[in-house]
């Protein structure tokens with residue numbers, strides 16, 4: 001699990017740890033890890049490499065200066081460009097100078113020299129701001145960052161200009177090839193749009209672990225976590241013990257959505273898949289193992305979880321079907337058209353868990369925001385959805401988020417832009433519903449579903465994909481993950 005903690009939590013933990021250590025120890029640990037990562041990125045050719053340090057007014061700049069001193073001692077030509085010369089970290093400056101590094105500034109008489117140093121650099125270290133940063137990059141930082149284009153850029157702790165707690169990017173921000181982050185991940189490093197600015201993530205252990213709370217603010221599942229959550233049938237399991245999932249999807253107009261949701265559900269490990277709706281013929285033609293009825297959900301038979309919404313339309317049968325499944329006492333996943341018909345009170349009144357799986361456009365409609373607003377503030381949007389409906393919410397996107405109002409927000413790291421294709425959400429809802437029927441909580445089912453779904457799309461390679469191909473790939477991905 002990659003775990004991320006908010007700035008306040010990191011600061012509290014750092015204070016506690018610092019009280020136990022000689023002054024400056026933490027910064028030295030950070031700088032050592034940062035210098036090692038820079039050396040790695042330079043392909044170990046440190047001697048003779050040209051390194052420019054962008055140095056802001058806080059400890060983030062201090063980290064950059066001490067790391068620069070370590071690189072200078074190994075023969076790199078290091079130039080620090082001070083953004084606020086009168087406030088640069090004094091100890092770091094002394095260390096850099098005594099290691100043979102040069103120091104210049106970003107404006108005044110030296111301004112040109114600063115830009116030149118950045119332009120000529122093989123590697124630029126972004127020590128402008130870290131967790132103390134507020135808002136977007138300002139001048140002269142913007143000009144220097146623009147001059148860094150073409151060089152390798154390493155961000156210290158996080159790319160300057162992004163919000164550490166939310167992943168929001170309010171304006172100009174560094175785009176790094178790698179981010180060396182200290183003690184723990186920050187939520188912004190896992191969540192888009194900031195995630196995209198961070199490049200490859202390199203955590204450096206500074207000994208903070210024991211001081212951090214066990215429940216993080218955000219977490220991203222890894223292979224091993226997913227393997228531990230996958231449902232496994234026992235020797236004695238019959239189909240009901242493995243879980244039966246009911247799918248209410250598709251319409252005369254969109255029969256394909258039903259087929260794709262069932263394809264996802266069949267790949268998700270339920271003991272059986274029931275389908276209720278007008279696309280029963282299309283479903284049975286493609287997947288003869290499905291138990292189908294053209295009647296309402298009540299006619300489908302016993303299930304342990306419902307999926308409702310993909311391609312459902314908004315006719316009277318669709319509305320009635322939604323009422324029927326929401327008044328059941330089993331977990332319900334609501335997607336797509338189902339979300340358009342949803343009444344928060346009906347969800348809040350439920351006795352079993354509910355999972356909503358909107359994309360940004362659907363989330364925007366539910367929250368009374370624009371799609372752009374949701375995309376710019378994904379973390380607060382997913383939390384607001386969970387809050388408003390008293391449910392678990394999965395917000396789709398390049399970093400899909402899952403919030404349940406209580407635990408750490410889960411971030412799915414396996415997304416790929418190729419998944420933004422027709423029907424891909426239908427497969428995800430079927431798959432996730434199947435995991436719900438197998439007994440996973442809404443939070444686990446949603447995050448495991450998103451993980452497998454993203455991985456299946458990635459396995460298909462860097463090329464256009466079809467949703468059915470993703471569903472077919474799920475079995476191989478399941479094998480891989482559980483190995």
Ligand SMILES: NC(=O)C1=CN([C@@H]2O[C@H](COP(=O)(O)OP(=O)(O)OC[C@H]3O[C@@H](n4cnc5c(N)ncnc54)[C@H](O)[C@@H]3O)[C@@H](O)[C@H]2O)[C@@H](O)CC1
Nearest residue numbers: 014026027030057058059060129130131132133134136157
């Ligand atoms: N506190 C600790 O124990 C440790 C901190 N470390 C480093 O220290 C960083 C935090 O240091 P600080 O608290 O000094 O804060 P930062 O260095 O992140 O930045 C704060 C300074 O930047 C200025 N600033 C804020 N937003 C700005 C903007 N948009 N443009 C320009 N300037 C802006 C502020 O006025 C303030 O002076 C961490 O991110 C990490 O890199 C590490 O050395 C590890 C140990």
Ligand SMILES: [K+]
Nearest residue numbers: 126129156158
């Ligand atoms: K930084």
